[in-house]
Amino acid sequence: MPALPLGEAGLYVAAAFAVVAVLVLVYVAIIGSKIARIERDLGALTDSLEGHAGAGVPTRPTV
Amino acid sequence: MFGRGLVTLALITAAAVGLALGMVFLYAPLDADQGFVQKIFYLHVPLALVALAGFVAAGVMGALHLRSGDSAWDLRSYVAIHLSTILGVGVLVTGAIWARASWGHWWVWSEPTLVAFLIVFLLYAVYPMLRFSIEDPGRQGRYASVFAVAAGAFVPLNFAIVRSAESLTHPQVFSTTGSGMPAEMLATFLASMVAMALLYATLWKLELTAKHASEQLRRLRRRAERRAGESVAPRPGGGASAGSSRTGAPALSGTAYAAPRGGR
Numbered sequence A: 001m002p003a004l005p006l007g008e009a010g011l012y013v014a015a016a017f018a019v020v021a022v023l024v025l026v027y028v029a030i031i032g033s034k035i036a037r038i039e040r041d042l043g044a045l046t047d048s049l050e051g052h053a054g055a056g057v058p059t060r061p062t063v
Numbered sequence B: 001m002f003g004r005g006l007v008t009l010a011l012i013t014a015a016a017v018g019l020a021l022g023m024v025f026l027y028a029p030l031d032a033d034q035g036f037v038q039k040i041f042y043l044h045v046p047l048a049l050v051a052l053a054g055f056v057a058a059g060v061m062g063a064l065h066l067r068s069g070d071s072a073w074d075l076r077s078y079v080a081i082h083l084s085t086i087l088g089v090g091v092l093v094t095g096a097i098w099a100r101a102s103w104g105h106w107w108v109w110s111e112p113t114l115v116a117f118l119i120v121f122l123l124y125a126v127y128p129m130l131r132f133s134i135e136d137p138g139r140q141g142r143y144a145s146v147f148a149v150a151a152g153a154f155v156p157l158n159f160a161i162v163r164s165a166e167s168l169t170h171p172q173v174f175s176t177t178g179s180g181m182p183a184e185m186l187a188t189f190l191a192s193m194v195a196m197a198l199l200y201a202t203l204w205k206l207e208l209t210a211k212h213a214s215e216q217l218r219r220l221r222r223r224a225e226r227r228a229g230e231s232v233a234p235r236p237g238g239g240a241s242a243g244s245s246r247t248g249a250p251a252l253s254g255t256a257y258a259a260p261r262g263g264r
Helices: A006-056 B006-027 B036-068 B071-102 B112-125 B127-132 B137-164 B183-232
Strands: none
Touching (some): A006 B036, B036 B112, B036 B137, B127 B137
């Protein structure tokens, strides 16, 4: 096949690069959302532990 | 542990990708035969080679897991296969776009290179199903590693067979006699290869860090629940302390966490 004109070829090239860019961005976004969820869960766990520790451990009586 | 150096690696990758893109569109000359469409080559070929190398590396990591029994190798192998499979989707789509632009067809079934890559891709598409169909973590890791080793050994074999086959339409970029490319094209291709390899390494490390953090959180939660369970366990001659749920299961509420270590 003869080489395509620049306008048409440009669309194919843009499509190929866009597909890979979207793949990478979606992948990073999914991993990012997982990390955000871990951070949230870790915060909740820390709050829970600190809350319980504060409620359950008797404070040292002041003299 | 896994996240160390991730920011530096990401910055180097961003610079390498920027440089490679600049070289592809501003430095590399237009191909006399294919014209502007040939620019897809700088994306498609490194993507394919890095994905295949990732499959092979996953096989090596699987072998290290089987040899050492260290589950960290299994996790590394899993993440490498996961990432290579995603890149495989990119290889198939960019290849189809390039084929449509230069051959007039999205896919050519009689072309060994295309079909061979599809076979490898479909083989690895089975991996998650195999892995997650096994519940026992130890067995899951071992079976997944055996799969990774066997499939990883198949990849270079498949690659060699395809290279030795007489290709009808798919171009052979490198042969035993050289690349047959002008120096500018070769330099751009090598820059693209380095950028793609760095991108792979960054994404692999990113996912590994997330998986490791998730595992650590799970362990921490289990530990907290165990401590809570210990503190609510019935004491000799007494009932359960505060914090036990109605079902008798350890609850993560009440004063369970505050129990001192020696309170059992």
